[in-house]
Structure formats: C-alpha cells, structure tokens
Amino acid sequence: MSRALRTGLVLVACWLAAAAARGPDPGASLAGRYARLLVRHRPDLAARWGASVKSSEPFVPLDEAALAAHVRALEALAREAGALPAGASSDTLRDRLAFELAQCAPGGALRRDPFLWLDLVEAAVLAPFAPGTPAGCRQIARATEQLRLVPRALRAGAVLLRGAPEPDPAAFERRLTELEHRLRRELPERTRACKESRRLAEFAEADTLAAASLSDFRHRLTPGP
DSSP states (O other), rough: OOOOHHHHHHHHHHHHHHHHHHHSSSHHHHHHHHHHHHHHHOOHHHHHHTTOOSSSSOOOOOHHHHHHHHHHHHHHHHHHHHTTSSSHHHHHHHHHHEEEEEESSSSGGTTOOOOHHHHHHHHHTTTTTTTSSSOOHHHHHHHHHHHHTTTHHHHHHHHHHTTSOOOOHHHHHHHHHHHHIIIIIIITTTTTTOOOOOHHHHHHHHHHHHHHHHHHHHHHHHHHH
16 A cells, blocks of 8 residues: 555544544534424425425424424524534524524514415425426325315414505415416326326315415405405
C-alpha cells in the first residue's frame, strides 16, 4: 500500500471518528421532526418547502383543539431551534417555524384566509400521488383516507374562520371551481393503474364527498340572503 493511500485512509478514519464523537446532527433531527408535523397538519407547507418523511404520516385536520396542540409543538421546536448555532439550515428552520406560528396566531392566516384552507386540503389529497408516476393500489388506498378527511378539515376551517372578512366572491369561486375540477376529473384519471374494483369504488365515494364538501365550505363562508 502506498504512503499516500495509507495517509488518505488515516484521514478518512479520523474524520469518521470525529463525526461519531460529535453524534447525530441536532439540526437534522429537529428538521425531521418538523417535517413529520408538516406532513400531518400542514401538507401545503410540506409541499411548498419540500418536506418529506420515509413513513407515510396520516393527514390530521386542524380544529381548535388540534391547532392548540400543534402550536405547542411548534413552540417547543422553535425553542430548540433557537439554541442551534447560526447557519443556513438552522436559520431557514427558525424562519419557517416563525412563519407558521404567525399563521397559527389569533390574527393569522389560518383564521383569516379561506384560500389557505383550500390549498391545505388540496395538498393533502395530492400527497400520495408521486409526480409523473402512475398511482398503484396502495397509493389509491392512502389517497382515499386523505379524501375522507377533506369534509372534516373544511368544516374545522370554517369554524376557525368565523369573524374573518368574506373572500372576494369571484376569486373564491374560481379557486373552488379549480379544486373541484381537480377532485372530480384530474384525480380519478390518476387511478387507472389500479385494477382493484373495491379500492376504486372506495376512492370514488371519498372523492365525491370531498368535492361536495366544497359547496358546504362556500355556504359557510359566503351565506346567501
């Protein structure tokens, strides 16, 4: 073995030993815990920031009680993130936690912006579908579970939005129509790779109820005379 190779191997061994002595990166661990929270409660932010987890976290809609618990979890993460040394990744994590906490605050977007709730449920139902890949039956089963939660999520959103200004009627109607088209037309097109009739029937039922809940959301936020 040449002297240069021996020297290189010694340097690699020293680097590995030093890395092992430092232990796991607390910033990476914290970011992973935050990613799981996002996938569970804020799939819109998970998609926006590219957060992903290996295990499929179920979507859990935010109602008053869940939101309070979520805020406590975010605040705990923010305290831990505040103790991290300055750096691009830790600064980004702190900024994202601060942004979401502002959205959860009494005057924040979760209590003021109905468009955010439409983005949130749209991201939840799209999460099981990998871009550019036909959906298998396992993905269809997970998508069905996500779709079943859309009516509950929008009811909770309407409650949290009580007292918020009415949205612009034309813009709100366009967004609702766009999301209804995605639910009734685009998502069913992505199930064709699955040939299990029971799974497809369950998906169709959940998809229909999710699309119908958009009308209820509209009426709750823009009641007629």
